[in-house]
Amino acid sequence: MAADLALVGARATSFWSAQRIVGVVLLAAIAAFAFLTPFVIDTDPVRQSLRHALGGPTAAExxxxxxxGRSMLARLSAALRLSLGLALLSVVTAAVPGIALGILAAWKGGVVDRLVSLVADAFLALPGLLLVLMFVAIVPNAPWALYVGISLVLWIEYFRLTRSVTRALVASPAVQASRLLGFGPLYVVRRHIWPEIAPLVLTVGAFGAASAIAAIAALSFVSVGVRPPTPELGLMMTELLPYYHEAPHALLQPVVAVFLLILSLNFIAGSNSR
Known part of the structure; x- marks a missing residue:
């Protein structure tokens, strides 16, 4: 018992590295700004006031x-909410089927493994960006189409990772002993498989969220994806780029927001030295 507790403590210590803690704190600060700002100010992110166009910071703004003449504070917080929400949906939508199919393929093997792997290979045959663009073209001006397209790209990473790790675990003595003692698949997954793949899933999820945020911003930057006047980080860059000389502070805000978001997620992904 003491040895198990010591092992758990060692894993927790290695998991919560200084880099990962910095990433969590930074992401929490960004999320707090995004979701708490509407409760602090009462500003419509699409309301225009041309007499304030390209105006600098003031006490009110x-x-x-x-x-x-739209509030950059309101638009930046709304854009961050959209990016965080779409990234979270993309990761969850990709992780759940990817992990489930990976465990199923490794557990069953044989025909099931080959069929699911064939589906994954079929998705890999299509470039990820092309798949996202297809969904955006079919359903224009619909943010959910972005996360569906990104999810169809990301789930393969979860599947391949889970399948690879689970195949080794299924053949391990611990899992074999649990199955001989009559424990069902749910117990084996919860007790033996999930603790091993969870840190890896967090790493892939953090990188996947960063990739989703960068992809959404890049698509909007080239005028594919979210349409005006919806606040979105890439779209804000596109709209403000012609006014860089008049108001560089306005253009730098969405750029810095994307940088800090991706940096925090990369810090959270960190390294899983064990």
Whole structure:
């Protein structure tokens, strides 16, 4: 018992590295800004006031105004909520089927393994960006189409990782002993498989969320994806780029927001030295 507790403590210590803690704190601060700002200010992110166009920071608007006189504070917080929400949905939508299919393929083997692997290979045959663009073209001006397309790309990573780790675990003495003692698949997954793949899933999930945020911003930057006047980080860059000389502070805000978001997620992904 003491040895098990010591092992758990060692895993927790290695899991919560200084880099990962910094990433969690930074992401929590960004999320707090995104979700708490509407409760602090009462500003519509799409309301225009041309007399404030490209205005600098003031006491009422600490982040200034964009080229149409819209509040940068309100638009930046709304854009962060959209990016965080779509990234979270993309990761969850990709992780759940990817992990479930990976465990199923490794557990059953044989025909099931080959069929699921064939489906994954079929998705890999299509470039990820092309798959996302297809969904956006079919359902234009629909943010959910972005996360569906990204999820169809990301689930393969969870499947391949889970399948690889689970295949080794299924053949391990611990799992074989549990099955001989009559424990069912749910117990084996909860007791033996999930503790081993959870840290790896967190790493893939953090990288996947960062990739989703970068993809959404990049698609909007090239005018594919979210349409005006919806606040989105990439779209904000596109709209403000022509006014860089007049209001560089306005353009830098969504750029810094994307940088900090991806940096925090990469810190959270960290390294899983064990």
């Amino acid at each position: 600490p982040l200034g105004y964009d080229h149409l």
